[in-house]
Amino acid sequence: MTLDRVTGLLVAALGGVLLVAVIPDQVETVDYGWVRPGTLPTVLAAVLVALGLVQAALARRGAAADPDDGGVGDGxxxxxxxxxxxxxxxxxxxxxxxxxxxxxxxxxxxxxxxxxxxxxxxxxxxxxxxxxxxxxxxxxxxxxxxxxxxx
Amino acid sequence: MPDIATVLAGVGDALSLANLLWVVAGVAVGQFVGAVPGIGPIMAMAIAVPFTFVMSPLAAISFLMGVNKGGLFGGAIPAVLINTPGTPDAAATALDGHPLARQGKAPKALKMALYASITGDTFSDMVLITVSAPLAAVALMMGPVEVFCLMVLAFSVIAGLVGDSLVKGLAAAALGLLCATVGLDPEHGTPRLIFGQFALYDGLPLAPVAIGMLAVAEILRRLAAIRGTRRAAVHMPRGRGADGGRLTWAEYWACRGTMARGAAIGTVLGAIPGIGSTAAAFLSYASARQARKARRDPVEFGAGNLHGIAATESANSSVVGANLIPLLTLGIPGSIGAALVISALMIQGIQPGPLLFEQQGRLIYGLFGAMMMANFVNFWMGQLGLRFWARVVAAPESVVFPSALLLCVVGVYMSTGDLLGVAVMLVFAGVGYAMTATGYSVVVFIIAFFLGPRFELSLSQTLTIIDGKPLEMLDHPVGLALLACAVAAAYWMGVRGRRRERAAEGEK
Structure with a gap:
């Protein structure tokens, strides 16, 4: 499994944990207003799940972080x-x-x-x-x- | 039209020896605290304000302006030398300044930062002196709807900085925005994601997050790379004739367009209360990057391009003068630094606002004179300071980086007032290290984190004002124009820029 695929799955898992466990527990439920306390965190966590899955799906075999950018290959x-x-x-x-x-x-x-x-x-x-x-x-x-x- | 006698009397006050010494002291303090990660000019100004009680009003403001101006260049020094921005607004300076330092061209990079900083600063001072009143009127037209559209425009520049992977860039931006939601939500005032830490009610503080991700992560990376060799932290060229030690006039002049664009961005954003120099620096960097790509610059951004340094430093420094536009004309502070200047004025019994020019004309023109003088002093002390900092970084990296880590701990502790801030810094150092190692853009994260709270607040205000009806936006032509600019910028920097990159790669 490539590094990109692993990090993609980790990002998706982070978003999933936020959506399922953290946000319901750490954000108060409010039923009025345009931008409720949970609106932005929930949207962003869902975006993380989607982006993580897309990255994992598109990751090329053998692709790794660029060592010039301080990737894991650097050392x-x-x-x-x-x-x-x-x-x-x-x-x-x-x-x-x-x-x-x-x-x-x-x-x-x-x-x-x-x-x-x-x-x-x-x-x-x-x-x-x-x-x-x-x-x-x-x-x-x-x-x-x-x-x-x-x- | 001001009375010429008042103008001359004010400038004469500014040019007195005592005032000059206060400006020199302010710039020296500013450059020093700016160069120490975590402390920064704002904290130095906050500490200095009570002491200004014993000074004359002009000396007090001159000293504070010296600290502010010196600090903005000071932040670039560690950014270039050890990839550790002294202040968040110098973060983008490190992107091209440090690669130049690693090539043995640290003096060239520092001089470019200094000259661009002075150029941007002088430009915005000139704008302040000449057209502050009309610009303030334009800035006042920016209501919550327009500020929201401005935030969307600022976000669109991220498209130019996401790097090779659009998915990773967007994930970094989403993560930055998510971290910005920690604390009280702007519409209902309920705490979110604070995990029982009441100190996080105000959200994750910017300084620990930025210093952790940019500075401490880099310190860890450099420490981890030390394998028995005893190298200096930065190789400094010997002799005046060495290529890395000189910045030629041709090199400076070649960056004139970039500096002009940066100064214009910084001046416009500085005139709008609450936007700040960090946003101006990143916006200018992103637009310069795209402009140089369009011209097929042989030196890539991020690999030591002088235009990258010029764009950032001209923009962040030009915010200082522009921040005073709403302050002097309307009595509204454009930033924390400007708010501290207001408090210094009020300590002296002076009320900022529309009547200030009329009632305290001599003081205001004295301030303008002192600001121009501070630019010259900044230039002169910056040149002198280069020799001092060259000696500091000539020490082995096994000495420089543990010491820099200690400075980061102390600086963040001073800025947040407790060890929770230092803990946040260390957590984000780990996050920054992991993101860099896996190819996620830390810069995009920082921009999204910085803009996040203002974005959510203005989104909430906008939806309330337009009552959730998009057609109501037609009543806000300035906002619509900004949204159109955002779409154009996203296309120009994102879609077209990536297409150009792919074409260039294909040619290679």
Whole structure:
């Protein structure tokens, strides 16, 4: 099955889930007015189902995303897995920031990302993990008088 | 006709050394905050407004205008250098600016962005100074029906940006519109798709969505591509003579038509309250793309075409001056930035509106003088700033991208005021990454998401006004003209454009 066919079916499934489960549960039913709360979401979910099915039907065998556009071919599945890992690390860092505070978590987050991508030079690690968060703290908390996450 | 003595006195006030220093300070702050993803000139203006209480009225407005103008160019800097737009209106700048940077032509791309920004800005300032009153009267004719038709026209430009697959482009637009329906519905005020998060009553905020999909997704992609090599984030050419470091007069002049079109689009949309610079930038980019295709430009859009940068930057910068047209003539702010200028004026005890020219003529002509001065300062500081930013991006990408991610987190936290905004940013970073990887247009998604709330509101208002009877549209000739333009644009950019593309591919 080609990537286009898979994504087409996923888009159609997303529209289907929205139509059947999400919209009835998350949108209030109103019986008057020209554009009711559910009108646009329902129409758009139905459009997604239709477009997803059309894409799945028209997908050519062997067709894939264009690597020049940053498609999956650009680095392959390994790059996708690494990007997912970095996103998970960032999410964990943001969660920790809310509990422990920016000052402690930001250097650790930057350091973790640098180590994961293979950076080992001490001076660059110091710049990114100490100088950058330090300057952000100075500008935001001291100069602008605003709070940072967890502050 | 204004009294010449008042005009000269106002311009004289603007040219004082103290005022010049406030403009310089404003532009410096604007360029810096514009270059930091998530913060942007609007937030800097909002923070600065209370401080303007201690300034003279002219110094206060000059400083704020400096921040606004500097910020619009500042947003283009990270867009070009690391494909991370500092502000949503610079998103389209990244489409052609970053490919040029990857070719080692970052200074050329940044200079094009700077010159186009100054050109568009100066054009709209001239329009503001000369014909603001009649333009404001035209803008006032735009009722809800006409605004709805304008939204349809704006949507029709998506036809020019959907890319290779029409189905995927339409799906991206539908998804963007669907995300725009989160929050209170405009007609009944009931919450939709908020999953119990009261913070989403106002909908998904634009900054986290745009920065997540455009900036963080790109940061993830670049981080994932680092495999042991220790490269600089962007290759900067050495020496003044290097091709990538120079933007020749011929290259600038070749973009004059694109810049003129962009400045006209930005000025017209800027004069209409509520449309904003992001819509102007994308509209200008799409129309320039089609125009260059029609001329069989050898450099494709998205591959580092200077016209793409010129179109976007001239349009988004020309909105600044035009936003002041309804403000100064009618007292209606055309954007959040203009609303902040109103609050700064009111702090000083000045009431904007039709009598402003009569009662505060000297201040207004001082403001015009300060705006023109801010354009020169923006140009000068932009040239100086290029050297600073060149040093920043000369650092290894393993340093630049984790730092940029941290800036995105802080910027979005500051703009939304809570970590939910940062969570939204990370979710949409994943969505943006997945969409790019599977060939769905992120730009189309962002345009649809940006236009969505205004589209639904104006659709609801229009149906109420015409009572659901299409024939009632005959009472709205401006709206009908806009709908005709939308059909023509969809045909020209979509149907004919795709036919031309297929013919060009066939020739190859």
């Amino acid at each position: 392959g599945i390994g790059a996708v897995a690494r990007a997912a890992l970095y996103l998970a690390v960032a999410a964990l860092g943001v969660w920790a920031m809310g509990r422990i505070g920016f000052v402690w978590v930001a250097p650790a987050l930057v350091l973790a990302l640098m180590l994961l991508v293979g950076e080992r030079r001490p001076h660059w690690m110091a710049v990114a993990a100490i100088v950058v968060p330090g300057v952000i703290w100075l500008v935001v908390e001291v100069l602008l008088g605003r709070t940072l996450p967890g502050g």
